[in-house]
Amino acid sequence: MDLRGFAIEHGLRPDTWPLFANPNVWGFFFEGLRETVAIAAVAAVLSFAVALVFALGRLSRRWWLRWPSVFYIETIRALPVLLLIVYFGIKGTALFRPIFGPDFDLPRFWAGVLGLTMYTSAVLAEIIRAGVLSLPRGQTEASRALGLSQLQAMRHVILPQALRLMVPAMMAQLTTVIKDTSLVGTIGVFELLRQGRTIYTQFFNPIEVLTIVALIYFVICFALSQASRRFELGRAPRAVRVAIRDIELRDQAA
Amino acid sequence: MIAFQFPDLFFGGLWLTIQISVLGLAGALVIGTAVALLRVSPTALLRWVGGAYVEFFRNTPLVVQLFFLFLGLPLIGIRFSTDTFENNFRAAFIGMGLYHAAYVAEVVRGGLLGVERGQIEAARSLGLSYPQMLRFVQLPQTFRSVVPPLGNIAIALVKNTALASTIGVAELLSAAEIVESRTFRAEESYLAATFLFLVLTLPLGFVVNTLERRMVIAR
Numbered sequence: 001m002d003l004r005g006f007a008i009e010h011g012l013r014p015d016t017w018p019l020f021a022n023p024n025v026w027g028f029f030f031e032g033l034r035e036t037v038a039i040a041a042v043a044a045v046l047s048f049a050v051a052l053v054f055a056l057g058r059l060s061r062r063w064w065l066r067w068p069s070v071f072y073i074e075t076i077r078a079l080p081v082l083l084l085i086v087y088f089g090i091k092g093t094a095l096f097r098p099i100f101g102p103d104f105d106l107p108r109f110w111a112g113v114l115g116l117t118m119y120t121s122a123v124l125a126e127i128i129r130a131g132v133l134s135l136p137r138g139q140t141e142a143s144r145a146l147g148l149s150q151l152q153a154m155r156h157v158i159l160p161q162a163l164r165l166m167v168p169a170m171m172a173q174l175t176t177v178i179k180d181t182s183l184v185g186t187i188g189v190f191e192l193l194r195q196g197r198t199i200y201t202q203f204f205n206p207i208e209v210l211t212i213v214a215l216i217y218f219v220i221c222f223a224l225s226q227a228s229r230r231f232e233l234g235r236a237p238r239a240v241r242v243a244i245r246d247i248e249l250r251d252q253a254a
Numbered sequence: 255m256i257a258f259q260f261p262d263l264f265f266g267g268l269w270l271t272i273q274i275s276v277l278g279l280a281g282a283l284v285i286g287t288a289v290a291l292l293r294v295s296p297t298a299l300l301r302w303v304g305g306a307y308v309e310f311f312r313n314t315p316l317v318v319q320l321f322f323l324f325l326g327l328p329l330i331g332i333r334f335s336t337d338t339f340e341n342n343f344r345a346a347f348i349g350m351g352l353y354h355a356a357y358v359a360e361v362v363r364g365g366l367l368g369v370e371r372g373q374i375e376a377a378r379s380l381g382l383s384y385p386q387m388l389r390f391v392q393l394p395q396t397f398r399s400v401v402p403p404l405g406n407i408a409i410a411l412v413k414n415t416a417l418a419s420t421i422g423v424a425e426l427l428s429a430a431e432i433v434e435s436r437t438f439r440a441e442e443s444y445l446a447a448t449f450l451f452l453v454l455t456l457p458l459g460f461v462v463n464t465l466e467r468r469m470v471i472a473r
Contacts, residue, residue, distance in 0.1 A: 078409075078455040079448060080416030083427055091440045175313065182315035186420055193318060206325040214314045214322070221313035246466070249357060249406035250459075 016205040020212070025199065032195030033216060039109065039191060040178045043116040047177075048170075050117060051124030056154065058129055069125070076122035077251055082183050085115030089187030112184030120177055123251040127169045127244060131162035134240035169244045171228035175221040176251070182217070192216060256442040257450070260433050267429035268450050274347045274415045274425065275454075279408055281351025286358025291388065293363045304359065311356035317417055320349040324421040338422075346418035346425075354411050361403045365396035402469055405462035412454050426450055 019025060057069030076084070088095075092106040092114060135158055143153035185194030193213055200209040257264040292304030311319070323345040327333070334344035369392050377387040419428040430447035434440045 074456075074459075075452070078413075078452055078459060080413040080427065080451065082416040082419070083430075083444065083447060083451065086427065086431065087440070087444045090434065091444075094440075179313075179315040182317045183417070183420075185317075193315070193321075197321075200325075206321065207329055210318055210322045210326055214318045217315055217318065218310065218313045222309060225313065246403060246406050249361070249403055250409050 016203060016208055019203060019205070020208070028195050028199060029192065029212070029216070032190060032192035035109075035189060035195075036178065036181045036191040039112055039116065039181045039184060039189065040174070043113050043120060043181075044174055044177050046113065046117045047120035047124050050121035051128055054121065054125040055128035055132070058125065059132060073122045073125050076118055077126070079119075081115065081119040081180055082186070084118050085112060085183050085187060088112075088114045108184075108187055108189045111187055112181070112189045116177060116180055116184070119180070120173065123173060123176075123247065124170065126247050126251075127166050127173065128162065130240055130243040130247065131166040131169075132158055133243075134165060134237055135161055165240075166244075168228045168231045169248065171224060171231065172248060173251075175224045175228075178221055178224070179217065255446060256433060256437070256439060257446040260429070263424070263429040263432055264426070264446055264450065267424055267426040267447075268454075270343070270418075270423060271412070271415045271425045271451075271454070274343070274350060274418055274423070275408075275412045277347040278350030278354065278411055278415070281348065282354035282358050282407070282411065283404070285351060285355035287362050289355060289359035290362035290366060293359060294366050296384070308356045308359050311353050316349065316353045316414060317420055319353055320345065320417060320421050323349050342418075342422045345421060346415070346423045350411055350414060350418075353414075354407055357407050357410070358404065361400050361407065362396060364403075365400040366392055368399055369395050399469070402462055402466040405458070405465060409455055409458050409462065412458065413451070416451075 054069045054072055057065045058073060060066050060069075088106075088111040089108065092111040093104065096106055097104050139157055139161075140150075140153050143157045144150070148156065181191050182193040185191055185197065188194075190198075196209045196213040200206040203209075289304045289307050292300045293308070295301055295304070324342060327345075328341075333341055334348065335341040373391055373395075374387060377391045378384070382390065415425055416427040418425050419431065424432070426447050430443040433446075434443040437443070
């Protein structure tokens, strides 16, 4: 049987694989991977900071802090992350011109980071809030009775415990951020998938390229999700685990 | 509102989004339940296959999977339709179904494992075959506990239909993009799309939250 003919007929074109023996192709993938990791890292760090603010805002007893936080979190969680990314890709520059002057041009990298951060921060805020709510009320009451202010109790007693409890959930969210970086290619950031697209539009080999790209994402995300399972402390009460699972299902499946 | 100036794009897009969501969800439920059954099967090989499915689809980006269905498969002679528009549309909901099936599988598996071991053994020792036991004992009890989490997956799916815009399906987000490129009224276009997405996801979220609260009380 003519194996080569069979392979070509079924689209497994053997002549497109030798391309990947060329180190330049891998260099090209690597550049994309670097961009992917950079965006994910920056977005994750910024998201965490923004999420803390909104989580505390939503937990606050003052309505003028609580209502805007609820609005931010619930609206953004109900939107596709791609919509935010595309919006900032198109309008990001115009949005920041009043602040940074008429010559300002928002780099695409930062437009992507902005969209990702907005979405991820809303999700992380919910995770942090679930962590805080999981702690027994007695903790706050005891801290207050010992003379700590509400803010001090939060800062020194509640948050450290809540955040530690939520480490696995936040790591799981990190895998989502990495998967979501594949969307910023649509606004012209040259991340991993976008680099792959450049290759296959040149060489007409989307099957090979997409398989390699998928495997790279898989290795990173699988390793991260396995690691997050390691950190599972198993101390979280059942109600919290259910809350976290639901947040993850609604928002992690991106 | 700009949506009424371009009703074909916005409301047509909304309709496509709804279609992709419904078809994708149906597919995800069927495939997901099948994969969950693999994952709790008594045969080690089947469990491994189920696990591999879940890990692969959950740990790679949905866009990559969609591109594969839309660009890769036609190269090996697999087309969902001869009509390009129809092909893209089918690739979109098939991709949605395959991807979210991995999440459905995990939820259903959790539900199946939640059924007491003793019941399964009792059913088996009463002479029910494994499929009969699944059908009459294990699956019916699973159904109740999985409804709220499946609702959450449905919300995720509706949001993720936006990714179909990357493979040339004229759903809501593409509607906004097209209108923006024609009119340069970005704020209005994206606000309209935002609003229409919220119309879909917020009520769904409300229903799921209510169901969840009911279940907690019932427990």
